[in-house]
Amino acid sequence: MVGGGQGEQGTEQEVRHILEHSNLMSSGGSGLTITTRGFQFLLLERSTQVWFFIINYLQVVTAERGFNLLECLSYLFQLSFSTLGKDYSREGMTECQEGLLQHLRMFGLVYQRKVEEEEEENEDGRGEWGEKENTEVKL
Known part of the structure; x- marks a missing residue:
């Protein structure tokens, strides 16, 4: 977990x-x-x-990054009641929730994937897939 590759340097530092x-x-x-x-x-x-890791993570982000502890805990409880394998939209998430989600993804506690939407026609007639990011909960 600590000796990761170069692409994961931000995660490694966290x-x-x-x-x-x-x-x-x-x-x-x-x-x-x-x-x-x-x-x-x-x-x-x-x-x-x-x-243990999450509790210590919350101590760090609330003290050093100004995350709201109640909002973080509320979001964690919301995630804990989510259905495994079901996609959840990120629309309407607060900045704190988005930050928490991205950290949980970096730590490997939440899985996030791109979902293909309906095929749309572009000007030259070829199809183009739209993508939107949803979150699939993996706890």
Whole structure:
């Protein structure tokens, strides 16, 4: 999760920051190293790990980015009651919800895909597919 590729540098930085904030890893002269707390974290059940990570993520984004904690929690609860595999529109989402959604997608907790709409005819008669982004919840 921490040693990702170049294309995921933004995600890697976010994850590193959260791991350091939660004292799961510490940075030193030789890079990031796992702490005792981090090792204990690895022994927890996956669902406990996810919630621990989300709680620490919320602490970071509310303190450092000004996200509204109540709005974030409300959106997380809304996602938790969503149906797996069903597409949900992003229309009407607030800036905070959109930011939270994009972070959850980067962390691999929400799946987002492009959905093909009805085929439209362009001027030269060839078909062109319109695309709109929906969110498929994967928790």
